[in-house]
Amino acid sequence: MNYLMTKVEMPLIPVIAELEKNGYLIDCGFFTSLRDYLEPEQADILAKIQEIAGLEFNPNSSKQIAKLLYEALSLPIPKKTEKGSPSTDEESLTLLSNENQVVHKILQYKKIAKLLSTYCKFPLEVDYDLRLRPKYNQIGTVTGRLTATNKIQTLPKEDGYGIRNGFIAPPGFKIVAADFDQQELFVLASVSGDQAMLEAISSGVDLHGLVAKKIFDLDCEPNEVKRLHTKKRNQIKAIQFGIIYGRSAQSLAKELSLTVEEAEGLVKAYFKSFPKVEAFIENSHIFAKRNGYIVDVFGRSRVLPDAQRTGRSEFGLLNASLREAQNFPIQAAASTVTKLAMIQCHNHIRESHPQIKMILSLHDELQFEVPDEEVEHFAAELPALMTDLGVESFGFKIPFKVTVTSGQSWGSLAAHQQPSLESAK
DNA sequence: TACTTCGGCCAC
DNA sequence: AAACGTGGCCGAAGTA
DSSP: HHHHIIIIHHHHHHHHHHHHHOOOBBBBBHHHHHHHHHHHHHHHHHHHHHHHOOOOOOOOOHHHHHIIIISOOOOOOBOOOSSSOOOOOOHHHHHHHHHTHHHHHHHHHHHHHHHHHHHHHHHHHEEEEEEOOHHHHHTTTSOOOEESSSSTTTSEEEEEOEEEEEEEEOOTEEEEEEEEEEHHHHHHHHHTTTTTHHHHHOOOOOOHHHHHHHHHTSSHHHHHHHHOOOHHHHHHHHHHHHHTTTHHHHHHHHHHHHOOOHHHHHHHHHHOOOHHHOOOOOOHHHHHHHHHHEOOOTTTTEOOOGOOOOOGGGHHHHHHHHHHHHHHHHHHHHHHHHHHHHHHHHHHHHHHHHTTTTEEEESEEEEEEEEHHHHHHHHHHHHHHHHHHHGGGTTTOOOOOEEEESOOOGGGEEOOOOOOOOHOO
């Protein structure tokens, strides 16, 4: 039997069962108060929009918005949807927001509508004990990641109202969260075997800052790049994420307000610094073209029949496949790393901390509900539990890094006091 | 009423 | 026309 089946997926089943049994405690009062605050706001904004557009106008309808903006008001169409209709998404509306006051109001309305329709209904979805119990799907993605119901994986971070504050620990308990730092970049460095990137990561400094310093030849410390050269650091950040996603120079250029040539130059400089990253990407493309599938270091595979297309008219399909081939070995291996960490945490809790509950798994993060008196101890144990995974033979020669935070709610997690790096060694 | 498609938007 | 990978889920509108 192969590794993934015997050491990952099968042992994970009882962990997921626990996760589903535990659920996440909800502060229902928080959400009903927020709803009661937002509903009149929404009604006010709707009234103002309807003054301009007519009484039966519904800003929840993209069709009606398009009709109003592009027909009645004859505003220019910034972009179209996949099917060719004039787009009314946030990006388009923001571009038009100076043209007409109603656009601004529609944007405000959409923000509130999203919160009310999607993120204020948890009180209706909790069980008798006020716990939300998402269902995890172990085979919900092609890459090995978990999927989950109840929007537990898509709670907004910067919504202005602190939605995450409504996800709480009971009295006498704290939420303890553990995140892998830059998990996918660690994976990329490891599976590509790029010595420069591995060293950059091992150094423990801000990775985007360090790479920006290297590529732009900055003369400050890597950890100061974020403050002193924010823009340059953001460019590197976009490039590094772009590599994980197979992003084109063209779309990088658009996001960073650069010319395509400038973006291409940056990517070139990046690859010059990390040659094995470039080779790894090329090899992923070549493998997928040759074989019609791709496989990661743990043996997880994905069929990619479109990678073998050759026709001119199939170029789009081919390229989409090659991006998938490029992303898969990174995202898939990262998902296995998280699953291994889940299994270790679960086993350790079962043996030593019967009061602790695992309550969330979110791609590169795990959360636990921990009795106050055990928080210190468990927080200190977590990094080793999640990083000593026995995966050296799969190419992971440098340890992953984990950051632990804790707090009364998901929205108020704060850095946990950690032992210094020196004493950890 | 039930289901599907579309446009849109939230996360990692 | 766009050109960024993996998803869930919302309301509107159309269809069975």
